[in-house]
Amino acid sequence: MNEPQNNNENSVKPIYIRPIDHGDKAWVASLINEIWGSVQMVVRGSIYHVNELPGFIAILEDEPVGLVTYFLENGDCEIISLDSTIEGIGMGSTLIETIKKFAREEGCKRLRLITTNDNTKALRFWQKRGFRLKTVYPNAIDKSRELKPEIPLLGNDDIPIRDEIELEMIL
Numbered sequence: 001m002n003e004p005q006n007n008n009e010n011s012v013k014p015i016y017i018r019p020i021d022h023g024d025k026a027w028v029a030s031l032i033n034e035i036w037g038s039v040q041m042v043v044r045g046s047i048y049h050v051n052e053l054p055g056f057i058a059i060l061e062d063e064p065v066g067l068v069t070y071f072l073e074n075g076d077c078e079i080i081s082l083d084s085t086i087e088g089i090g091m092g093s094t095l096i097e098t099i100k101k102f103a104r105e106e107g108c109k110r111l112r113l114i115t116t117n118d119n120t121k122a123l124r125f126w127q128k129r130g131f132r133l134k135t136v137y138p139n140a141i142d143k144s145r146e147l148k149p150e151i152p153l154l155g156n157d158d159i160p161i162r163d164e165i166e167l168e169m170i171l
């Protein structure tokens with residue numbers, strides 16, 4: 001495992017980041033199920049099985065505590081999921097720095113992701129880390145619900161989940 005990658009003085013213990021390996025699949029599935037209701041994630045009308053995707057895991061005191069997964073296509077690195085089980089200690093930021101570095105090394109020109117209109121916390125998080133709003137897809141979640149009916153009608157802060165919002169970072 002590499003040197004700890006968070007230099008956050010307020011963090012009690014260091015966070016380590018490593019690629020997902022086969023032995024992590026059960027943990028990845030249970031985390032994604034718990035947070036998103038299913039390992040299937042619908043992004044722009046396509047279904048991704050998050051537990052089958054490559055990605056990076058954040059480790060704190062020998063336990064997995066955070067996850068980012070991605071999909072490489074046409075020179076883009078698309079972030080399919082980012083989840084932190086202990087918020088506010090720098091784990092999300094560390095995972096983003098890791099995937100940014102990885103995408104550059106892979107020769108990607110762009111890092112992109114989709115979030116939903118209710119996820120104001122994520123919109124704040126991504127924009128503070130250099131991502132720009134690219135496109136709004138109004139009512140895209142109607143189509144997503146056809147593929148994944150368990151997507152709730154109301155999301156964060158009881159905001160109706162309706163639209164997909166694409167953010168990007170040019171690398």
Ligand SMILES: CC(C)(COP(=O)(O)OP(=O)(O)OC[C@H]1O[C@@H](n2cnc3c(N)ncnc32)[C@H](O)[C@@H]1OP(=O)(O)O)[C@@H](O)C(=O)NCCC(=O)NCCS
Pocket residue numbers: 008009010011081082083084085086087088089090091092093094113114115116119121122124125128
């Ligand atoms: C969005 C998400 C991934 C952020 O993860 P996180 O681990 O909390 O991220 P960080 O700790 O790096 O940053 C969160 C905030 O804590 C602050 N922070 C970091 N370390 C800190 C510390 N030691 N003390 C106090 N604050 C700290 C950061 O500055 C940041 O605030 P800012 O956005 O105003 O700059 C997380 O909220 C999450 O899992 N959300 C649910 C899933 C989700 O919506 N994912 C995104 C899908 S598009």
